[in-house]
Amino acid sequence: MKRMDNIHAPTVPAGPSSRPLTNGNAKHLSFAELQSKKENLEAELKALGGVLDSHGVNMETPLTTPDGFPRADIDVAQIRTTRSRIIHLKNDYKDLMNIIEKHLHEHFLSIQEADDVGPTSTSNPAIFGDSIPATLEESFAKVNSIVPGSPAESAGLKPGDEIRNFGYVNKSNHDGLKKVAECVQGNEGQRILVKISRRTESSQRQELQLNLTPRRNWGGRGLLGCHILPL
Structure with a gap:
């Protein structure tokens, strides 16, 4: 041989x-x-x-x-x-x-x-309103915590928000949130459209679209300054 x-x-x-x-x-x-x-x-x-x-x-x-x-x-x-x-x-x-x-x-x-x-909210310019098509992606992650002064806070994210879409990532392809990390790393300094569902004080669901821009040197760890958990 x-x-x-x-x-x-x-x-x-x-x-x-x-x-x-x-x-x-x-x-x-x-x-x-x-x-x-x-x-x-x-x-x-x-x-x-x-x-x-x-x-x-x-x-x-x-x-x-x-x-x-x-x-x-x-x-x-x-x-x-x-x-x-x-x-x-x-x-x-x-x-x-x-x-x-x-x-x-x-x-x-x-x-x-x-x-x-179109008209936008003057109180939070990062939120593009809740006029979202009736067909919504199922939530796949939940915001656990937000660091003050972070890109996540600047975008308008809040603890308890449920994430339906994070850029191109959704419930069917998030792969244990690995794709969220890839999306963040691949779009540093660029706007990512994040679609969330938020429970209001009246226990209603509010559907929002936020602009999230990952960036370094904001004063904390990571590119977002938030912790999210899979649902």
Whole structure:
């Protein structure tokens, strides 16, 4: 059996790579088309993960014996090809999510600009009123605490507020609030549209849209100065 020193280096995957996502073509697709591409990538990644599972390996499993020879108990060539395809698709998925994030951010900005033309509250200019479409996303997080003087307080967030949307993040994709952290880090210094539901003194629900701008050097820790918990 021939010893292979570079067995863990991915092979060139069979079939065309979907790397054209990075050449800008996807930027001109509609949101529905972008979402369809996202779902297709997720489905293929899941299928490829199943291929690795069928061999009893993952992306880190050694493919050589302790003395450096290819393992005879697994299909090393297929595993290497599958791993390489997964790496390509994960890069494509990351590129696609960046495009989707920018698409949604621009969409939210256009909504905010339209709202700016209409009447707004003079007591809190960060709140764009409670005239929100009847179809609302289900809340996925709750504001636990706010630090005085923080970006969160400046935006108008209050403890007890329930978050329906945080930029492009909602109940279906927040991934244990990990996507909220990604959205914050990826939009430092930029406005993020946050849709919240707030209980008033009369126990009614008030639906609000707030502008939240993550920033450093506000005098406290983090980019927001608030603590939120998943619901």
